[in-house]
Amino acid sequence: MNPPDQQIQSELENFREQWRAEVSARSRNTDSSQHQQPREQHQRPALNQAGSSSASNKPLKRNEFTHRKSTSKTVQQLEDEDEYYQAPSFDDPDTGASKTTGEHKLGRHDVLTSSSKEKGPQEPETALDIYEQAVEREATGMLGDSLQLYRKAFRMDDNVDQSYRNKHFPGRWNKPGQANPSNAAVTVPNTAHHSLEGPTLSLPDLIFSFSQLKIEGAPPECEGVPPPPCPMAELPDEILIHILRDVAIADVGDFVRLAQVCKRLAFLVATEDQIWRRICLGTEFGFGGMQYHWQRGIQWEPLDEAQELADEDVFTMDELAQRRQEESRATTDILWHSLYSSSWQKMFRRRPRIRFNGCYISTVNYIRSGQASAHQVTWNSPVHIVTYYRYLRLFRDGTAISLLTTEEPAHVVHHMTKDNLLLHRGHASMHLPSAVMSSALTGRWRLSSSSDNPDASPADMEGDLYVETEGAVGPRYMYRMELTFRAAGKAAVAKINKLAWKGFWSYNKLTDDWAEFSLKNDKPFFFSRVKSYGVTGE
DSSP states (O other), rough: OOHHHHHHHHHHHHHHHHHHHHHHHHHHHHHHHHHHHHHHHHEEEEEEESSGGGGGGSSOOOOHHHHHHHHHHHHOOOOSSOOOOOOOOOOOOOOSSOOOOOGGOOOHHHHHHHHHHHHHOOOSSSHHHHHHHHHHHTTOOHHHHHHHHHHHHHHHHHHHHHHHHHHSSTTTTTOOTTTTTTTTTTTHHHHHOOOOOSOOOOOHHHTTTTTTTTOOOOOOSTTTTTOOOOOEEEEHHHHHHHHHHHHHHHHHHHHHHHHHHHHHHHHHHHHHHHHHHHHHSSSSSSGGGGGOOOOOOOSSOOOOOOOHHHHHTOOHHHHHHHHHHHHHHHHHHHHHHHHTTTTTHHHHHSOOOOOOOOEEEEEEEEEEOOOOOOSSSSOOOEEEEEEEEEEEOOOTTTTEEEESSSOOGGGGGOOHHHHHHHHTTTOOOOSTTTTHHHHHHHEEEEEEEETTTOOOOTTTSSEEEEEEEEEEEEEEEEEEEEEEEEEETTOOOOSEEEEEEEEEEEETTTTEEEEEEEOSSSSOEEEEEBBGSSSSSS
């Protein structure tokens, strides 16, 4: 053997020895980390009160980066792949949030940390708890905080994303060949999935099987004692249906939740079409409260009656309102027969409509390149994560409030009222609600109808939303937004919670020119319920 060959063989042998030593060291570290994992889980939350340990500033590992990409695709999903998007709801006003000035101004993460200390919630201890907290931060647009929490969760458990899916989306991750003895749909109770005794009922047949059941009272507290009375079980169906209709008129959500009480009420909620007809035709939640024509001016002023009456063959505004109401009812009847199979429940779920007990929020995140430092050598160019929000609240009388700000939803949505806008506009201060409502814009809205698309089919003549607001740079401008209703998720059929962009323009009243805004980074609006507005949203 030649001397060069001997040298190559010796180098290869040295490399093999180093490789074996490294593998052995890694296996020993893995075994020791498994024994110390419970202890580390209790120690990790106390590493750094500001948010994360020093190790969180390190670059992502390969497996962490892979999990991070799949997680972002699963949770956020703001455009066409938003199957698992869940819009947050805001129950209580944020009374402790305020703007600060000078050196006492806190960062976003510091504000969240201090507020959590005041409320006193328990710190997340497990990897799944940290992962859930990261999902909440990402859903509200706080990408920096969510990234740190994702890193921390994956360091504790590299399969934490699978645990999250199994907890929050069971059944959706079953592969086509996965065992399911009854081949039942996910909507059937879990006990039916593994039942091998006879065929499995479909959902309509399962609900129909409840038709002969009665409302049963509570069982006796102990043996030998008569059961407590149940007055509702003694009511005839006519009175019971009348009660359910009153509940639906007061709050349709409470009416639907009655299906969870017992099988008899589940049957009535699902099949009592006269109640769903009252909901659809009413003005509380149904299409009787929708506006298909302009009702107000952009600054909420009354419309010019002469202009409105000149376009119609009527003599008074009351006659015009009556005619439009009759046209809207006729359109509802046509769509009820043609598109929704003469089912009022299906129509209420699938026909586009505005919700008033909350607001629509568009969370925009994008990355902008930064300038490299001239005094420091870096491998990569710095980037900035830009986050801002668009808020849109619509009222029953055809008016609207539009707002563009960097403030988070928890600090904004509770203050989006007409009174706050009229009181604080043009008088900006560092405290809420003036800090955000001073830049809010007045506007108006209406839905599309057959008058906008006279040649369109019944399925295409509705589904668009037109919003016009005052300009942010002066009274000479006007903004116009065109949005369309979409289902918030691939598995969803209700087209009421998502508004996708069709166009955004600026109109110059003096020069009669239109300019179109670019929608490169803008995301769709998603509806979020705000409890402080009440059920009706007024």
